[in-house]
Amino acid sequence: MDSAAGIPNPPPPSSSPGSSGASPHVEPGAGDGAPHYNENNAGRLPGEMSADSAEDARKEADRIRPVLRRLWKEKKWDVKSVRAALLEFGYEEVRTGAGGKRLGGTLDVRGMEPRFETDHYVTPEGARVGLWVHDDACVTAFVQKTNFEVRTNGPYLESGCFEPPFAH
Numbered sequence: 001m002d003s004a005a006g007i008p009n010p011p012p013p014s015s016s017p018g019s020s021g022a023s024p025h026v027e028p029g030a031g032d033g034a035p036h037y038n039e040n041n042a043g044r045l046p047g048e049m050s051a052d053s054a055e056d057a058r059k060e061a062d063r064i065r066p067v068l069r070r071l072w073k074e075k076k077w078d079v080k081s082v083r084a085a086l087l088e089f090g091y092e093e094v095r096t097g098a099g100g101k102r103l104g105g106t107l108d109v110r111g112m113e114p115r116f117e118t119d120h121y122v123t124p125e126g127a128r129v130g131l132w133v134h135d136d137a138c139v140t141a142f143v144q145k146t147n148f149e150v151r152t153n154g155p156y157l158e159s160g161c162f163e164p165p166f167a168h
Helices: 051-075 079-087
Strands: 102-104 107-110 113-119 120-122 127-133 137-144 148-153
Touching: 051 079, 051 127, 051 137, 051 148, 079 120, 079 127
Parallel strands: none
Antiparallel strands: 107 127, 113 120, 127 137, 137 148
């Protein structure tokens, strides 16, 4: 009881093992715990790969990793150099039609995405690689001044092999 006002003190918050304080509206597996997280970020989640497709994607990633490592060491991370080196493997450049529909080819090499730093956007030097291995499997990579990376993933709903810069 608050002796000054004569009002009983409220009970302390529950600390029982079952009470986490989490919202009852959180989806299982939601990244930040926000309601509708998975729904709102569906476009940023890669698709599922079959086991066979994942294995094929891993093999292609292992094939191009040394090339990107070499280009990085040679300080050749421009789109033209990266594209030329990967076309030597026999990949065909992606061709697109109306609305960005993929018409053929497997290799897509682009410049880096702009990112916000302090108070403005900057576009770092470098190249991003999207390689379609199967309809459900991609190799995604980048090479830039500071580092390079090669990984495998399923395609993104709206942006194919490339992770979209933001969700709706």
